[in-house]
Amino acid sequence: MIEIFFRSEGRISVSQSESVFAELQKSDVVWIDLLSPTGEEKRATESFLGTTIQSRAQAEEIESSSRFFENERAVFANTSFVIPGPEEYSMETVSFVLCDSVLATIREVSLRSFLDIQRRLQVFPKRYPNGYYVFIAILEQRVDLDADMIELMSKEISQFGKKINLGEDVNEEFLLDINQLQENTMLVRENIVDKQRMITSILKSNKYPREYQTKLNVLLKDISSLINHTNFSFERLEYLQNTVLGLINLDQNRIMKIFTLVSLLLMPPTLVTGFFGMNVFGDRLEINPAIVWPLVTLCIIIPVIVIVFVFKKKKMF
Numbered sequence: 604m605i606e607i608f609f610r611s612e613g614r615i616s617v618s619q620s621e622s623v624f625a626e627l628q629k630s631d632v633v634w635i636d637l638l639s640p641t642g643e644e645k646r647a648t649e650s651f652l653g654t655t656i657q658s659r660a661q662a663e664e665i666e667s668s669s670r671f672f673e674n675e676r677a678v679f680a681n682t683s684f685v686i687p688g689p690e691e692y693s694m695e696t697v698s699f700v701l702c703d704s705v706l707a708t709i710r711e712v713s714l715r716s717f718l719d720i721q722r723r724l725q726v727f728p729k730r731y732p733n734g735y736y737v738f739i740a741i742l743e744q745r746v747d748l749d750a751d752m753i754e755l756m757s758k759e760i761s762q763f764g765k766k767i768n769l770g771e772d773v774n775e776e777f778l779l780d781i782n783q784l785q786e787n788t789m790l791v792r793e794n795i796v797d798k799q800r801m802i803t804s805i806l807k808s809n810k811y812p813r814e815y816q817t818k819l820n821v822l823l824k825d826i827s828s829l830i831n832h833t834n835f836s837f838e839r840l841e842y843l844q845n846t847v848l849g850l851i852n853l854d855q856n857r858i859m860k861i862f863t864l865v866s867l868l869l870m871p872p873t874l875v876t877g878f879f880g881m882n883v884f885g886d887r888l889e890i891n892p893a894i895v896w897p898l899v900t901l902c903i904i905i906p907v908i909v910i911v912f913v914f915k916k917k918k919m920f
Contacts, residue, residue, distance in 0.1 A: 654700070750825075
């Protein structure tokens, strides 16, 4: 699908047909948004801009030469947008092409930040005179959404901490939830760092107008603060993970103490009953039955009492 945002009679109009290019000049077009474009839509955009557009495979490469480059006519920038899910987060690559103050974006999925800017563009057309303003607005909206995600993850981390402090059941599932939150935090941080790289590369470019660099510098400062926040969140998650592992180890040690105590308590009775149960001496060993049972009982009870007393004195249970 293609959406072309262009000026018409003092407002921003939208067309979803590439045939409108024949009636427009570059100075009229503000933004060309390509969502899962067909080959015809992509070729029409390339013909209108006078430059080629990267393929999806090229846009997803991690080399810095593929994430940002420029030619004589345009600036190309690729970055990833995080898509939050119920449990796992995913990343979607978005390509930006800036050519003669016209912005072209290529993506494969619908993104909230793009929808918000599209609505604002039609309601407040004077705020977005060209593609450079739209480009910065998309990045600002995306950084705000990333900040919201980090804030939500911080709240989840706090809830995990409260569960541990309240002594709630800490089991394997709880540990897996912390691990999943760690993965999401790392993914968001990777996404933010990727934007930082892209903006830094754009600031070094001679093709990007100097008058817009102030806003990009402000964005860089916001991104740096988000990176620090994600680092802190990751440290908190590591602390919680170590705490949970420590509690699990304490539970296992407590169980082992119980088994050890039970084993020690059963050793004297086992020894005594084994001795008196032997038939080695046969009839030669004559013991009064009235004495045998109290004697055996004492031989069993006394060691048990001694073991319990020693364990309590040393605070071993």
